[in-house]
Amino acid sequence: MITGTPAVGKTSISRLLASKLDAVHANLTELAEQEKLTSGIDKVRKTLIADTDRVSKRVQEIMKSSQRDIIIDGHYAVDVTPAKDVHVVFVLRRDPDELKGLMENRGFKGRKLWENLAAEILDVCLWDAVSACGPDKVCEIDVSGKRVEEVVESMISVLEGRKKCEVGIVDWLGKLETEGRLHDFLKHF
Ligand SMILES: Nc1ncnc2c1ncn2[C@@H]1O[C@H](COP(=O)(O)OP(=O)(O)OP(=O)(O)O)[C@@H](O)[C@H]1O
Ligand SMILES: [Mg+2]
Numbered sequence: 001m002i003t004g005t006p007a008v009g010k011t012s013i014s015r016l017l018a019s020k021l022d023a024v025h026a027n028l029t030e031l032a033e034q035e036k037l038t039s040g041i042d043k044v045r046k047t048l049i050a051d052t053d054r055v056s057k058r059v060q061e062i063m064k065s066s067q068r069d070i071i072i073d074g075h076y077a078v079d080v081t082p083a084k085d086v087h088v089v090f091v092l093r094r095d096p097d098e099l100k101g102l103m104e105n106r107g108f109k110g111r112k113l114w115e116n117l118a119a120e121i122l123d124v125c126l127w128d129a130v131s132a133c134g135p136d137k138v139c140e141i142d143v144s145g146k147r148v149e150e151v152v153e154s155m156i157s158v159l160e161g162r163k164k165c166e167v168g169i170v171d172w173l174g175k176l177e178t179e180g181r182l183h184d185f186l187k188h189f
Contacts, residue, residue: 014071024071031058045112069087078132093141094143114188136165140168141155
């Protein structure tokens with residue numbers, strides 16, 4: 001499973017990892033859109049709202065029917081996959097300054113931008129992953145300043161047992177607080 005805040009780089013990384021491992025790449029955003037597994041539109045954030053029950057059923061069907069390993073890519077992946085079926089959850093992390101740039105390139109602004117940046121700063125995806133699957137299956141990867149190829153290599157090292165699976169490797173909250181910039185990110189609420 002590959003999770004992380006929107007725009008962190010999940011899909012780019014999942015694509016390359018899937019091709020290297022000859023695995024199936026299940027992109028939850030595309031799956032929900034293409035198969036209309038949605039329950040409405042979030043007008044404020046200008047996004048479709050995924051119907052997580054239906055996405056979950058579909059993910060389980062895909063897992064049952066496939067002979068190959070499956071890489072589930074999505075920020076709500078842990079909510080739609082039974083923990084017993086999860087081998088490892090990679091939580092991608094990116095420095096908020098860098099992430100802000102990627103989000104802005106994607107057209108995120110206003111509430112959608114600041115909410116998602118706050119989610120990264122407050123470790124929301126990490127917390128969700130640990131709550132759903134337990135700390136032993138969760139592996140955080142700091143992708144800040146790294147190329148997709150580099151990130152994929154370090155994930156393969158973890159999968160092959162050459163590198164330790166770690167959590168608690170970044171502290172954006174502490175960093176921004178020390179720099180006196182936390183308020184700049186969280187003042188929008
Ligand atoms: N390692 C990287 N270095 C630089 N840019 C990257 C890297 N990985 C992804 N990007 C760029 O960041 C943007 C977001 O990447 P991507 O679509 O993979 O993110 P995502 O986490 O799947 O987003 P979403 O949650 O919206 O699906 C893209 O423009 C992509 O080209
Ligand atoms: Mg994506």
